[in-house]
Amino acid sequence: MVAERLTVSDVLLAPVQGAFFYDDQLAIREGVASDGFIYKGKPRTPGFSSIRMPAEALSVGLILSDDVIVWGDMMSVQYAGAGGRDPVFKTEAIMDLTHRVVWPRLKGLSIASFVDACSATLTADSERLPLAVSYGLSQALLQATAHAHRCTMAEIICREYDLPVFDRPVPLYAQSGDQRYINVDKMVLRRVDVLPHGLINSREKFGPKGETFLEFAKWVAQRVRALGGEEYNPTLHFDVYGWVGLEIGLSPSDIAVFIARVADDLSPFQLNIESPADYGSTRLQLDRYVEIVHQLERLGSSARIVVDEHCNTVEDIESFARSSAAHVIQIKAPDVGSVTDIVRAVLHCKTHGVGAYLGGSCVETDLSARVSTHVAVATQADMMLAKPGMGVDEGISIVRNEQNRLLTILRTSRLGGCKQA
Incomplete structure (x- = not known):
């Protein structure tokens, strides 16, 4: 052959x-x-x-x-x-x-x-x-x-990997970059499943005790409802780059209380908080994130913690998933490395009942984004990043278009199934 x-x-x-x-x-x-x-x-x-x-x-x-x-x-x-x-x-x-x-x-x-x-x-x-x-x-x-x-x-x-071939779309997640207000409007009009990231990466954007961030988060919820209507209910996902820990303190209990407060203010939308704190090493990050997750459960909060920093390799991801050190793990594709390890990372998350977010970076290319789309659909990741770039429209169109082309092929039995050339 x-x-x-x-x-x-x-x-x-x-x-x-x-x-x-x-x-x-x-x-x-x-x-x-x-x-x-x-x-x-x-x-x-x-x-x-x-x-x-x-x-x-x-x-x-x-x-x-x-x-x-x-x-x-x-x-x-x-x-x-x-x-x-x-x-x-x-x-x-x-x-x-x-x-x-x-x-x-x-x-x-x-x-x-x-x-x-x-x-x-x-x-x-x-x-x-x-x-x-x-x-x-x-x-x-x-x-x-x-x-x-x-x-x-x-x-x-x-x-x-002996996986069933599903023709189900993977929820799409978009990030705003610094143009956080106008890009939220774009995301809502395009009806992405998860938004807006927000790029809360400085004290100025987070504010004293998080008040600036909270004000922005409330605006996002109001804007989604105003532009999207009652039937559109995306997950609200904010990356805070460790600023909850930097501003509120590194106590898992205090961090959980703050996040639960944000979740209450944004109800009925589902809240994801990515990277609430940076503890400086993989071991400390895992141990403290386990405590944050436990404290949120104790408070009865529906907020979900997403881990990114210090959870980079497939071995890190398996450890965090096995320990339930987050509700969702970002599998940041260039950090994980080989596509084989990216696949394994998604499967580890699924084995341990943790959300698999097939992410990546705004600095990627159209080609790597299209390959990631195939990985996400094949493994049925829980969500994937609209990438590359920070313009929102470009990343959404590249990933969504590739996904729709792929799903059309998979749904066409005449073309379905690998062939021996």
């Missing part, structure tokens, strides 16, 4: 750009002043030449033995180097590593099995590849295997 004979014959590398900017979270958290779109002052996180930098990325193209080229995109996340993450992406260094280390593993590689191809290239020795490399390369390998079997990337995942 042709699928069994197809191999990688060569590699192309194309410098590209992510859809937003890499930001030094530590410098921003310390209160640096903004000047238009940039930040004043010196960066604090190693690897940053300025506090805000255009996002670099690198496309890796695999030339297959039938002369078809498939692509994947490598990049970091917006807040690279923070919360236990890999350092900021540097194109020249990654190009050099790919030529020296990755290409020898790829030459002549069979792409009949996606999982086997990833195992042979991404885990070939004890020293792990940068997660950005694993992420981009696994995207290309997934597309290669889908090409070999003449089916969708989602079907390859279902086939290799």
Whole structure:
């Protein structure tokens, strides 16, 4: 069969750009002043030449033995180097590593099995590849295997992980960036399932004792009802970048009381609070988030805690899910790395009854967003990020359109099912 004979014959590398900017979270958290779109002052996180930098990325193209080229995109996340993450992406260094280390593993590689191809290239020795490399390369390998079997990337995942093929859409979650008011209107008009993120990443946006944030959250609820009507009830999801802990204090009980108050004020909407506090390490983050979840349950609150920082790798995600250290876990795709680990992370969440939010970053590309859509539908994640970029419209259209195309294929029995070429 042709699928069994197809191999990688060569590699192309194309410098590209992510859809937003890499930001030094530590410098921003310390209160640096903004000047238009940039930040004043010196960066604090190693690897940053300025506090805000255009996002670099690198496309890796695999030339297959039938002369078809498939692509994947490598990049970091917006807040690279923070919360236990890999350092900021540097194109020249990654190009050099790919030529020296990755290409020898790829030459002549069979792409009949996606999982086997990833195992042979991404885990070939004890020293792990940068997660950005694993992420981009696994995207290309997934597309290669889908090409070999003449089916969708989602079907390859279902086939290799023994998952049922569902044609159900995954709820879409949009983030506002700093244009939080006008972008809420866009989200409501487009009727996304989860909104608005809000980018509450500074003392100015959170306010004394959280009053500025609470005022904004109430406005969001009122705006959703005013523009969306009584039948539209999205989940209200706010990322507060640790500012509950920074302003209210790190006591899990005090944090839970504050969040429960917000949930009461936003009723009847479901409230998600992402990253309420940053405890500085994975171990402390897990232990304290278990307490926050327990305290919310004790209060009888319906608010849900979403973990992001210090829960990066597939091993971290399994530990948080097993310990019920959050109601929802963000599986931030470039931080997890290989698509194989992203799939495993979603499945770990489902096994332990924790919400799986297939996220990512505004600095990703249209290509990585489309691949993520196939992963989300195949694994039936509980929600996924509309990415890339901070313009709202672009991310929603890329992910929603890819999802609708995929679902149409899966619902068409004439085309359904992987084929041996």
